[in-house]
Amino acid sequence: MTEQRRPALLCLLFALLAATLALTSLQPLGGAGRAWQALFSQLSSDYLLLQYSWWPRLSVALLAGAALAIAGVLMQQLLRNPLASPTTLGVSSGANLALMAASLLAPGLLDLGREWVALAGGALAMGLVMLLGWRRALAPLVVVLAGLVVNLYLGALGMALLLFNQESLSGLLIWGAGSMAQNGWDSAGFLAPRVLVGALLAWLLIRPLAMLDLEDASARSLGVSLKYLRLAGLGIAVFLAGCVVSVVGIIGFIGLAAPNIVRLAGARRLSHRLLWSTLLGALLLAGTDLLVQSLGQRAAMLIPTGAVTAALGAPLLLWLIPRLRLTGQRAPSPAQSLSERRHNPQRLLAGLGLGVLAMLLVALWFGQGPQGWYWLTSESWSVLEWRLPRVLAAMGCGLMLALAGTLVQRLSANPMASPELLGISGGSAMALMAAVFLLPAPGNLMLMLAGTLGALLTLALLIMVNRRSGWLPERLLLTGVAITALFEALRAVVLAGGDPRGQQLIAWMSGSTYYVDTPAAAGVLLAALLAALACLPLLRWLDILPLGAETSRALGIRLERARLGLLLLTSILTAGATLVIGPLSFVGLLAPHMARLLGLTRAGPHLLGAGLIGMLLMLLADWVGRQWLFPNEIPAGLMASLIGGAYLMWGLRRL
């Protein structure tokens, strides 16, 4: 039973920690003795805070943590991806969007109960994911991709609503950061029976689920109906996550971290992983929440627990990644090609190139002014002063992100990989955020410096954490996920606080070309073209690396050097684009996928195609974003995910 000892010790450690924190947070409320009395007395105003706030809050934290961890284990097992978490299938973003839309369009719905609106939104989002993956029997790769796209899409829609309605939606930002504050036993009462049912169902499914450790084919030969097993398992996971999200908001990281930590600690069998993850998840969330309460009493400000779990969980995961072995780990499913390979890509590429050129001309010559639509004439051509930098920046960033995305997806053979996921954007954005909020009046040069510094620090961290593992793609991505989570946590805290500067932050983070001037834009485009040239000598690596580590080594590639080189190039590209248009453009994820859907599978055409698509996408997004709601501008990054996401979903449905 040595396999069980380490996870058990870990849980014990966290239990002790949580107990200590509980005692600390009880100090101002009269100590543990009084809390104990409160638990067993009649509800009365003598114990008001203990009975209506402290105990319900602890119960909700334990329940929610356990539920998220169970959901995480199920997701990771079913999707065969250690990066999968309860949010992978779009539950949180669906719930978030539903709540936003309801607050703006049909506030009456919220009177029926906020949790039901959230639950419905989460269920709809997951239904969409399932629908997209149904024809492929919910194959992990397709489900993960569909989930990712749906997530991005709903997230972008939510972001757009937020951008134009920050005042009305400020309450939802607190929910989005995951505050555990309780006013009574309502939430605990809602969660308890649902979590119990979910947990029981998960235990009933353990045996068939364990079969999934085998390959699809062997599992099928043992009589497991993969499609329905996946539907049932994902359904339970989404139900659990949806209940938690609807009651306490978005709690980052528990569902991702608990199962991974337990696995890294040595629990291999599914039943063990499920058991210890559940415990660990509950303890992690409760411990964090108790810590938040004691801190909050001192800081006299609201610290949302969900954001803190992410902020604490990220360093924990970073610390664990290089230390523990990933021995029990299956290799990720190879990125099987999603569509027919095209043998003569030249015509397609030429078409894309013409498309970019045409879009460029339209974007420069056609637009709206105070008198409506007009073509550029000799009198009005001073408008180019405003249009040119945006068009150039859009092209440059589109190209950079598309190249970065192609590199990292080929490097890791993971369909969820994108430059955003490597954490470079997140790191760079964190530094920029710090500059905006801490410096009195930061100028553009200052912001540039801060952003570059952030990107470099993140890169250093990536190198430090991954040097010994020889740049194993799995670990690299986990590192990136941790950094990205840290960034999202920070953002959630800042936005939840209701600081009016949050609006500026939202505007920049949605990926706008608004803030670029002509020299900077020209520089970006030039740098992007140079980077594209730098990719040419790497094509051999890029063709071979997706075939796996053994094959690559056998073909004479020095794996570590290749991975480090590609990583460096990706970081530079991502940092460059992030500095200009913010971290959330998604083009890095979408463009390589779209190129692949068009049948460009070999490294050369894939890179070129993705680059052209990236440019086209960003140009189109920037232009449409500026015209659609004129004089309001929808940032290019948001628009790109709305346009590209719709195309990707359509492509996935056709598979």
Place this chain on the structure above:
Amino acid sequence: MPLFALRFLLLFALLLSTITQASPRLASLDWTLGETLVALGAPPLAMAQVDDYHAWVGEPQMPDSVIDLGLRTQPNQELLAALAPERILISQMFTNLTPRLSRIAPVELVQLYTPGTDTWTQMLELTREVGRLAGRDQAAEQLISSTQARIDSLAGQLSRPQRPLLIIQFMDARHVRVFGPNGLYQVVLDQLGLDNAWTGGTNAWGFALVSIDALVGLDAQLVVVEPKPAGVERELASSALWQHLPGVADNQVITLPPVWSFGALPSCQRFAELLSAALEQAHD
């Protein structure tokens, strides 16, 4: 908006500015400066997020002739350049836009709610500064004296509550903003000579975001500023903690219609009037 209407509006705006002559063509990114301009009788040529101004500031009403510039954080540059205002007024929130906007017209930064300064004094300075920029110095002095006189007269006949006031705004059913120093509500409380029950810290914008349990144990007259987000009413009805706060069970909570909490003199006067009327009613 149809083309001809836009043209008409533009013509109208042009006409207006030639008739009133003295007032230069100003664009404002900020609602607080916008409301001051309207109160001075010199509405801006263009302002950012006009629709949201109607929803969140409301009074004084922004005339329909004011052209919408789009988001406050990203005012439409092509449109702004085409309108060619004489000056662009911004608050400290938008200083990062100064370099690019000053290519269109001189940018004037008018500050309010700077931490560490007396808000009321700064509000008066802001009014004079905006008056100077709009060529309405006299109107500014008038606005200041009339607001001061109105608030003084309200303070004189105020029915003072027995407990200090706790001014909150609901974010959702479990979280509220509590308002304190360096904010509009505090300025009005000071001017009316009323006490604030919140002694905890606040941020640079004069409020603290807290969960409802932080209000337990405060002996205060609760004042809720609307809007309440949808669904909050229902959840509060079953919230044990809220029901136990002073005055909630016996319906003593004062509810006020929305007032722009980052506003200038016009919003101040509005809040003072609403608050004293509500206190009057609670007293009866």
